[in-house]
Amino acid sequence: MNSAELEHVINEYSEHLLKMAYFYLRDRDLAKDIVQEVFLSFYEKSTYQEQGKLRAYLTKLTVNRCKDYLRSWSFRHLTFNKRSIDSVHTTRDSLIVEEEKSIIANAILKLPVKYREIILFYYYEELNMREIASFLSLSENTVKTRMTKARALLKKELLADYWEVLSIE
Secondary structure (H helix, E strand, C coil): CCHHHHHHHHHHHHHHHHHHHHHHHCCHHHHHHHHHHHHHHHHHHCCCCCCCCHHHHHHHHHHHHHHHHHHCHHHHCCCCCHHHHHHHHHCCCHHHHHHHCCHHHHHHHCCCHHHHHHHHHHHHCCCCHHHHHHHHCCCHHHHHHHHHHHHHHHHHHCCHHHHHHHHCC
16 A cells, blocks of 8 residues: 555544544544554555445444553543532544534443444444344344443433434434
């Protein structure tokens, strides 16, 4: 893969991957780092063979990197204080501000990762339950159970007007 092809891939998918990483990590700078690592890995290894969609492949790499980070020692032992959390929420770039403007997005961000990812893949990526199960290497029943639990958690957070949007299938 030459640099022009890589630049095209970055321009095409970086916004989507950044949103996905942010929804997992809730940290703009960390999301950018993860996406950069994904593109570097993609470029250096170039083991991707056109078996499916490149977007799905890069999304899977991003999700896996985010999960690895969330399991890492450094993440688990970070100490958050009120000031540092507030600074993350006041220094947002325009891409993330657009996503966070909706009340629904904020409610989704409050969900635990295992429920958040189901909601994101179902509503944002428009995958069905079987595709989500395959993508996350879970059983279809587990995905359905997590979706039910995620919706119940969201229902508590959202007003009736916003809840109607998510309850329609």
